[in-house]
Amino acid sequence: MRILIYAHAFAPRIGGAETYVMLLARGLAARGEVRRVTVATPTPAEGFDDTELPFAVVRRPSLPALWRLVGTAEVVLLAGPCFVPLAMALLRRRPVVVEHHGYQAVCPNGLLLQEPSKAVCPGHFMQRRYARCVRCVRATDGTRRAVAKVMATFARRWMCLAADAHVAITAHVARRTALSRTEVVYYGVPDPGRAGDGQAPTLPTFAYVGRLVGEKGLPLLLEAARALKDEGWRFRVKIIGDGPERAALERRTMSSGLSEEVIFTGALRGQALEAAVRDASAVVMPSICEETAGLAAIEQMMRGRPVVAADIGGLGEVVDGAGLKFAPGDARGLTACLRRVLQDPALADELGRRARQRAVDVFGVERMVDGHLAVFRRLIASRAAAGARARG
Incomplete structure (x- = not known):
């Protein structure tokens, strides 16, 4: 099986889709039935060593080069409804699968988030x-x-309707994109084992991991922290990540009198990230937009850390009953969840065990690879059967 994966963003960039492509390509390359995996991307290497990878990477391919790559693949997987490679796959009649990490097939801004109000979009494009x-x-x-x-969303939607199959990263995304021939295949993350207990922290600690952007709802976390401080609780909040909202969040932290409680670490990866969250009593995901999945939540669940999350979109689906959930935008609800963790450390431990069990059962890398291969096999077999019928 020769597989071409097209990813608009890839390593060394950091993000959910970038992580997914890397893990999936590695997993596919390790399977005996897969003869070749190629990742095509416009992302420059910027010093990243592609020769260390067990699959081929073609960066910034020209249009003729991309045309050839599409033509030699037995199946084409697009990490998102990327316009040019999707058009090429359809023109070359290659089996093409579109993986939906966002809402670009149903929303011009891809977020289903109304601007400037930051309210969840009910689906205006699909409602005409x-x-x-x-x-x-x-x-x-x-x-x-x-x-x-x-106008581009019209064209993208039309081409998606012509694709052979779709993969949605949660059932929520499948419902929102509303495309036939869709399979749900959850993100898979490596299993490093449950995080060790280590030295008990001097103060209960809540951690946020992710980009510092408006749709992540971080002002809500600061509001909940202020309420808990007013109640007399002692705790710490670590905000791990970077983004355009960092300066505004730091100013709000100062004006709210939370400078002693809230720490901004900047973006961290690998061992530095693990060290920063090691003492976390819970990971908090206060998103106000319909997250498609919540990869940061999945990664922390796999390490056995309890998650407190807004019950919205794919994030609520991922956490399911293995964490504490609150209504999106509800500062009192978030405060109540954090208060429960502070009041009952045993609850946090139980939630951590539940989170890890759900992650092991549902979000393993091998399960993700199996799910994609099942889709690919079915498409290739269907094309072969159609060709046999055409030959009489």
């Missing part, structure tokens, strides 16, 4: 309220780009 879509995108990108993005 295109003027609402233009107003939304115009708030951040201007009128010209808003019109262009809405």
Whole structure:
């Protein structure tokens, strides 16, 4: 089986889709039935050593080169409905699978988040309220780009309808994208074993891991922290990550009188990240947008850390009954969840065990690879059967 994966973003960039492509490509390359895995991406190497990988990487391919790669693949997997490679796969009649990590097939801004209000979008594009879509995108990108993005969504949606199959990373994404021939295959993450207890922290600690952007709902976490401090609780909050909202969040931390409680670490990876979350009583995910999955939550669940999360989109689905959930945007609800962790350390330990068990059962790398191979086999067999019928 010769597999081409096209990823708009890839290593050395950091993100959920980038991590998924790396893990999936490695897993596929290790399977005996797979003869070749190639990742094509416009992302420059920037010093990253592709020769260390067990699969081929073609960076910044020209259009003729990408055309050839598509033509020699037995199946093409797109990490998102990428316009040009999707069009090429359809023109070359190659079996093509679109993996949906976002909502680009149903939303011009890809987030299903209305601007500038930051309210969850009910699905204006699919309800043919295109003027609402233009107003939304115009708030951040201007009128010209808003019109262009809405028009591009028409073309992207039409091509997705022509694709052979789709993979959604949660059942929530499958419902929102509303495309036939969709299989749900959850993210898989490596299993490093449950995090050791280590030395008990001097103060209970809550950690956030992720980008510092508006849709992640971090002001809500600061509001909950202020409420807990007013109640007399002593604790620490670690905000791990970076992004355009960092300066505003740091200012809000100062003005809220939380400088002693809240620590901003910046973006961390590998051992530095593990060291930063080692003493976390719980990981907090206060998103106000419909997260497609919540890879950071899955990674921490695999380490046996309890998760406190907004019950929204794929994030609520991922956490399921293995953590504490609150209504999105509900500062009192979040405060109540954090208070429960502070009041009952045994509860946090039990939630950690539950989280790890769910992650092992549902979010393993091998399960993710198996799910994709099942889709690929079915498409290749279907094409072979169709060819045999055509030959009489």
